[in-house]
Amino acid sequence: MSSITASDQQASAKGTAKVTPEATRSKVIQPAWVRALHWTNAFAMVLMIMSGWQIYNASPLFGFTFSPSITLGGWLGGALLWHFAAMWLLMLNGLIYLALGFATGRFRKKLLPITPEGVIADTKAALSGKLSHEDLTKYNYVQKLLYAGIIVVGILIVLSGLAIWKPVQLQYLTAVFGGYDVARYVHFFCMAAIVAFMVVHVALALLVPKSLRAMIIGR
Amino acid sequence: MGRLRNLLIPGVDKSLLLRDAVKTMPDLTRRRFISGGASLGALTLLTGCDVTDQFSAEAMLKQVSKFNDGVQAWMFNPDAMAPTFPESAITKPFPFNAYYDLDDAPEIDGKAWKLEVRGLVDNKKPWKLEELYKLPQVKQVTRHICVEGWSAIGSWTGTPLRDFLTIVGADTRAKYVWFQCADKDGYNSPLDMRTALHAQTQMTFKFGDEILPRAYGFPMKIRVPTKLGFKNPKYVISMEVTNDYKGGFWEDQGYNSFSGS
Structure with missing residues (x-):
């Protein structure tokens, strides 16, 4: 049993979901630091988004508001307290993630290269249901693109948030976004992109439960 | 009512228990301050805190806000002028x-x-x-x-x-x-x-x-x-x-x- 190969392990995982302890121990899909930072980020993001919706409601950019049942803080003042508390968790966690992502080479190994041909081929495969999830340690091109893209959006939403928060002290940053009012729209659309990503991400994780398991117990 | 009575702890004076329970209930303004309805429920699920923990949540948020006062005072540059416009x-x-x-x-x-x-x-x-x-x-x-x-x-x-x-x-x-x-x-x-x-x-x-x-x-x-x-x-x-x-x-x-x- 100890000589079981990776392909055997995947075969048994696919077939009966009965995996021997020796086999599971042999391959860590998501290291502990990734899992810890992932769930901390998920928690901080939910707090930021729900309180952000309440803040949006105080002066809506578009002709709609968010239902109070899905917002956090109860009123503008409460929402601001949540938003400016959770931002520390989000930023600190995000900085650690970026530092470790570069330092360990995870970004380079897991997310690069991203080629247009690869993305097109894997998108076609995904839409026709032929995309393989055999080896969860390797991301397909659609995953690479989305995960790299959402990291960029994550950086943008923090920077645009800082630009809105400190348009005098950080006025050069605010100017980069095209001024205070434009930065608000950038902040909003980054939120919309993250929410759209979350919907797809959670749906796919539920469709491929072993990927969810890997993000919880690592294997 | 019968069901509720069964849930109460045997041997504990019900009126005293009730009075203690009322004491732990937040007042309206406090509830409004922290969270409205379902979002509090959602947060409770997320954090695993029980409802009375919202007092500590409120205290925590106030502490962070004070911390943010300090951070902003530190960021404040007396020589940085607010942008002016035509x-x-x-x-x-x-x-x-x-x-x-x-x-x-x-x-x-x-x-x-x-x-x-x-x-x-x-x-x-x-x-x-x-x-x-x-x-x-x-x-x-x-x-x-x-x-x-x-x-x-x-x-x-x-x-x-x-x-x-x-x-x-x-x-x-x-x-x-x-x-x-x-x-x-x-x-x-x-x-x-x-x-x-x-x-x-x-x-x-x-x-x-x-x-x-x-x-x-x-x-x-x-x-x-x-x-x-x-x-x-x-x-x-x-x-x-x-x-x-x-x-x-x-x-x-x-x-x-x-x-x-």
Whole structure:
């Protein structure tokens, strides 16, 4: 049993979901630091988004508001307290993630290269249901693109948030976004992109439960 | 009722238990402060905290807000000027904003009005409007940013507050200048001394080159382009130089006290 190969392990995982302890121990899909930072980020993001919706409601950019049942803080003042508390968790966690992502080479190994041909081929495969999830340690091109893209959006939403928060002290940053009012729209659309990503991400994780398991117990 | 009775702990006085339970219940304002309805439920699920933990959540949020005051004071650069704009960029009409309608805005008789000066100052003489109008004035076209998120560019003319503080012999080592206003329910707001001494912080007497209209705070407002709008008190009737944190109308309800831009 100890000589079981990776392909055997995947075969048994696919077939009966009965995996021997020796086999599971042999391959860590998501290291502990990734899992810890992932769930901390998920928690901080939910707090930021729900309180952000309440803040949006105080002066809506578009002709709609968010239902109070899905917002956090109860009123503008409460929402601001949540938003400016959770931002520390989000930023600190995000900085650690970026530092470790570069330092360990995870970004380079897991997310690069991203080629247009690869993305097109894997998108076609995904839409026709032929995309393989055999080896969860390797991301397909659609995953690479989305995960790299959402990291960029994550950086943008923090920077645009800082630009809105400190348009005098950080006025050069605010100017980069095209001024205070434009930065608000950038902040909003980054939120919309993250929410759209979350919907797809959670749906796919539920469709491929072993990927969810890997993000919880690592294997 | 029978089911409920079965749930109570045997051997425990039910009325005492109930009284203790009521004590742990949050009051309405507290509940509103932290969270509304389902979102609190969602948060409870996420954190695994039980409902009474919202007290500690509230305390935690207040602590972080105080921490954020410190971070913003550290970020505050007294030499960083709020961006200025050409007159053509002025927002017209400039919005009226308050916690009451324009009809309920204070109507102040400029001839009877006096600015009281209190606290750590050498000269506590009250100032008449005509005396204040004689002080040197400067104009600024800056962006007013509301805590709600919207912003508008306006033109404000008046005397730099730091010049006035020099004239009255204020102890500028004090921590705050605290303003009281004529708004109904008594608006007030503290301003940290470093911001009070910022070159663009202004005792404003004119909006758009005209005497400050009632909507924008006649006879005097404090224009602070390095702070959110609610830290720009209108209808000011007194200022006090003090080392005590005296709170403010919105600050006491949970808005971050520094609220720097």
